[in-house]
Amino acid sequence: MTNYTALRTTMVDTQIRPSDVTKYTVIEAMLSVPRESYVPSTKRDAAYMGEHVELDGGRVVLDPRVLAKVLDELDIQADELVLDIGTGLGYSAAVMARMAEAVVALEDDESRAEDAQTTLSEHGVDNAIVHVAPLTEGAAEHGPYDVVVLQGGVETLPEAIVDQIKDGGRIAALFVEGALGVVRVGYKIDGELNWRFAFNAGAPVLPGFKKSRAFEL
Numbered sequence: 001m002t003n004y005t006a007l008r009t010t011m012v013d014t015q016i017r018p019s020d021v022t023k024y025t026v027i028e029a030m031l032s033v034p035r036e037s038y039v040p041s042t043k044r045d046a047a048y049m050g051e052h053v054e055l056d057g058g059r060v061v062l063d064p065r066v067l068a069k070v071l072d073e074l075d076i077q078a079d080e081l082v083l084d085i086g087t088g089l090g091y092s093a094a095v096m097a098r099m100a101e102a103v104v105a106l107e108d109d110e111s112r113a114e115d116a117q118t119t120l121s122e123h124g125v126d127n128a129i130v131h132v133a134p135l136t137e138g139a140a141e142h143g144p145y146d147v148v149v150l151q152g153g154v155e156t157l158p159e160a161i162v163d164q165i166k167d168g169g170r171i172a173a174l175f176v177e178g179a180l181g182v183v184r185v186g187y188k189i190d191g192e193l194n195w196r197f198a199f200n201a202g203a204p205v206l207p208g209f210k211k212s213r214a215f216e217l
Helices: 004-019 024-032 041-046 064-074 091-097 110-122 159-163
Strands: 081-085 102-107 128-132 145-154 165-177 180-189 192-200
Touching: 004 024, 004 064, 024 064, 024 091, 064 091, 064 145, 064 165, 064 180, 064 192, 081 091, 091 102, 091 110, 091 128, 091 145, 102 110, 110 128, 159 165, 165 192
Parallel strands: 081 102, 081 145, 102 128, 145 165
Antiparallel strands: 165 180, 180 192
């Protein structure tokens, strides 16, 4: 029988801590949330391998290092409301629910959303709800949000998402630019996002977040 608790500790000690993740809340959450419960059952053995875990439709559960570094940068506080775009099977929402007051986990696939809500409930995560809608629309009825996180790459960021960030709030996005992706954190000041570089990483672009290609003859 696989000892997932030991694998989780090893993940934190060999993948998370060496990646300059220092905030106690992030480390505690990564140690506590059973990642193996939030990946497809056929891929549980890959849950702690330090890579993206594939879901259907070109989506992934982000590499734990990438998620941890994003959360370290964002420094989510206990009184904050978070929008988790592209939650997949709910892992990121479960992790952030241990730091935030509440998490709205957005998923565009109804069956995946149902699985995520079931797993979150089974693990007693009662401050996260799964909202079903196109990822590019966000979940305005539950916002505005202190923090927005995208669980995949983007080429462009819809205004609808920007509009749902509180003034003084922040967003982390992995911009796919050629071969290399760049994680940036945007701070919303007077209605405008001010971006700063965080670190390099790669991930598949989320549905709807590709730049529209101009027609070429």
